[in-house]
Amino acid sequence: MLNMMIGFFKDLWKYREKVKKQDKWMQKYIAKNNYALNPSWMMSTNLKIWLSEMEATFSKRFCPCFEPSSDAELNKKMMCPCEYVEDEIKEYGTCHCALFGRADLDKAGWKSSSKRLMSEYQVPLNLKDGVLDTRGKPLDHRRNLPIPDAMHQLKATLNSYTGDSLKMIVSTEQEVQNLQKIASFRGFGCESTNHSDYHEVTLQLK
Ligand code: SF4
Missing domain, CATH: 3.30.110 (Translation Initiation Factor IF3)
Incomplete structure (x- = not known):
């Protein structure tokens, strides 16, 4: 846990300018679509850092929850904000990564979607x-x-x-x-x- 926190703050410093840029387009996007950003500062900042890292590594703003695939059409759909947002917000209240969600989603709804996401990723490794x-x-x-x-x-x-x-x-x-x-x-x-x-x-x- 301590290592993760140290890593988070190191990355936040490293990507500070990019994180600000991510926030700018996200604010416009949620205003236009009547969505909200994950109200947990830690969670939304982490996702902005991961998006910045995806851009730095793969030269495009791929979804932070999926690595690029070999299917060019699918890759286009996976650029954030991806083509699945609306559908996933209908299903979970938020997009898959719990970055964007319904404007009226309450605290419990955000928490439950973030928990769903964590349960998918925090699995035993082989x-x-x-x-x-x-x-x-x-x-x-x-x-x-x-x-x-x-x-x-x-x-x-x-x-x-x-x-x-x-x-x-x-x-x-x-x-x-x-x-x-x-x-x-x-x-x-x-x-x-x-x-x-x-x-x-x-x-x-x-
Ligand atoms: S699932 Fe969310 S974070 Fe991932 S690409 Fe879609 S909109 Fe962006």
């Missing part, structure tokens, strides 16, 4: 002896993408992992490419090997 097997996670029924995906499993692992290197097992070539971009952005070494039905990516963290 990490053993420095090997993180990311496969077999459930798929989001709108985007058909895993939750949590390999990128989010890596992020969760890095919160407490102390090893010098991490081997990741992923299912698709797209996940390998995403991990290569993340490694390059974060200054990690990265090597990959393709097998017939999976890929191995070794990240040199130190």
